[in-house]
Amino acid sequence: MAHGHKSDEKVVYVGDSRVKKSGRIDGTPPDYTAFPGKSEAFIPNFLLKEWMVGCVVLVGFLVWVMAEAAPLGYPADPTNASFIPMPDWYFLFLYQFLKYPYVSQDYVLLGTIGVPAIMFGALLLAPFLDTGKERRFYRRPIASSLMLLSLAAVTYLTVVSWSHYQDQLEEKGIVPEHHERAEKVREALERGEERPSFLKTDATPALIEADDPAFSIVEAQCISCHAADLGGGAGPSLIGIGNRLSSEEIAEIITHGTEGGMPAFEGMISDEEITQISEWLAKQTQS
Amino acid sequence: MFKSIYNWIDERLDITPLWRDVADHEVPEHVNPAHHFSAFVYCFGGLTFFITVIQILSGMFLTMYYVPDVIHAYASVDYLQHQIPFGKIVRGMHHFGASLVIVMMFLHTLRVFFTGSYKAPREMNWVVGMLIFFIMLGLGFTGYLLPWDNKAYFATKVGVEIAASVPYIGDYIASFLYGGDIVGAQTLTRFFAIHVFFLPGALIAMLAAHFIMIRRQGISGPL
Known part of the structure; x- marks a missing residue:
């Protein structure tokens, strides 16, 4: 599948990319002679291997999904005052961060806008902040250490948030709703009853003689x-x-x-x- | 037979350069795990896309049964998960796949960061990749409300309250997301529309840009 490339041709690329420094691309991309080594055609050799990896991942994923049901709690009840709100796990670090002093209450702006804007802004604009030619992470101590520090902070905040939530559940003796619900369904089915729906169907009954003074x-x-x-x-x-x-x-x-x-x-x-x-x-x- | 059909189309549309650009390229040694096992870190981008495709497909099947209104949302999720054949698997794939996309995307981002692949000339691709990251987080946030159980309701309430604390525009963001003053019927239909139409549309456009750029520039060279 490799297409011919005249090695005596003098072509200058932008960086290590396949975009030529001047002139238009003629439609067929040149190959990887810039990186000599055992390159392999994408189709069919490499794609076949990719599909095999994909199949393994898919099977693993399906086993996981079949072993564990997606959680479902009780129907939303806005009057429920005892429910402990929890975002999905990948927002926990932000949720926990907003609980600390100087980024909450009077300083909440710093927590919701200030710090996240700087962090996510820096991440978004990383290529324009870290403009050196060096690509190896151990030769870029500032960028790498900032990223490792952020990683450690995010991991720490997530773990603290989650263990705090577990402590709260234990303290108040609350079983997470989706576990309780699954348990109730299992018990009902074992007794041979119909699957319970948990929806409130009974509307509040009407008052008698509501026009009474x-x-x-x-x-x-x-x-x-x-x-x-x-x-x-x-x-x-x-x-x-x-x-x-x-x-x-x-x-x-x-x-x-x-x-x-x-x-x-x-x-x-x-x-x-x-x-x-x-x-x-x-x-x-x-x- | 196929050859003549291909030639017939190629003669009219000149698809060979297009096809070559998409499929007929070489995989350099330094990203091929068959040669260097550590190159498996280069798989995370592809796996992110793979899980994204799973998300899109399972989401399409979920909308066959899901009803985005406050009275039926919960019941329809309950029904599709427990009464429809394979419903448990389809909802499970969509639910856990959401976490898996975040994990894979996170690993992909770290790989790109630590191999310095975002450096010139690939700055724009990094920026587009970060926009994809934010779109994915938006998809996670809006999708969380849709089952309409207590967890969904209160997490959304807290999330929008946090957004409402932004100065000047906070109230506008909150009323845009709520569609009113509380998490209610309008919020659910809004989140459904954002989750199913707006963000996936943006996501597909961004993915297209991401892939066009990587094909045009090629994968970054060895360290």
């Missing part, structure tokens, strides 16, 4: 804790409260509060209003 008082006083649909927030859900408590018990709770954090409304709203609300809430039964 008591609801306007509820709207003013209660929804900041019990949510606009009374489905619960900081305070418990009031849907179906009528199944559990009578109107007198509800009135008692509203008047004096609870140890769980419900404030006492005695004096804040009239006794009449309390009676109105508790009678209306007592009607909130669910079948």
Whole structure:
């Protein structure tokens, strides 16, 4: 496949490339006589070897993929306050970096723009910063040591971030969602049940007699804790409260509060209003 | 038969120089692991491209079942992974392949750096390569949201909040990515469009530039 090249031809190339210093390329690239040695034709000899390497990589990759399922947690729930957010592993170094003083809070600009811009900018423009002719890394001490230092820093930050995350999980006794989910699915399938979907399908049930005047008082006083649909927030859900408590018990709770954090409304709203609300809430039964 | 078809096309389009430029070139000794085993470091670029092709193909198959809206996204991922034949493998390849691309690209970048191959006359190819690196990171970031589970949701929220802390333009970046004020339905469709159309388009253009330049200049010489 090697095409002929007249060795008596005087051709000057740009650097060690195949681009001629002057004049246009005639279409067929010259071969590697500039680097004498055992060069080999790309097609078919070398390509065949490349494909064999590709096959080995592909088989290894497939074995990995079949052995381990891609993780999937529970459906996104914006109200979930206990979830520990974690980016994908290759962003961890940046994520960890932004936790340090002088690059966070008041100095966050330095962390998000300053340092990354300098680092990535230097990487992007490396050929224009390191302009010497020398290519061997041990003869370019500044460029090489800066790169090794950055590598060490990125590795360190990634490891610290990950071990910090593991510590947090252990401390709070949290199992990562995708493990928990996979475990639940496995258990359900072992019991012979259907595969659970984990999607919330039940919409919040409608309120009973929502046009009652008591609801306007509820709207003013209660929804900041019990949510606009009374489905619960900081305070418990009031849907179906009528199944559990009578109107007198509800009135008692509203008047004096609870140890769980419900404030006492005695004096804040009239006794009449309390009676109105508790009678209306007592009607909130669910079948 | 094939020869005459080839000649017929070649006569009209003159494809021989093109074909030679793509395929009919020589592999110098110093990058051939058959001669020097340490030359395996020159494989990482090709492997990056190989995994990228896997990513594109597996991604194309994923979009057959994936539905980019907040109600169905999670259910469709769950369905395609567990109910579709080979779904586990296709999603697994796309999920783990994303990490593998980053690893291979990282190794390729280090090889180019430590062999000084980015030096004249190959500066432009290095810059394009770094742009490919950033596009890949963008693909990783936007793809992370698509399964719409808690991990996806909160990581995206944190990521965009970090971007929002940039002075002057931070709020614009945030509202561009959110498509509103929160991570919601608009964010998901936006990230889907960016992940599936905008960034792959840019990636393919950059890869083309990367390969045209390496073919035109040839691989860097021995150290």
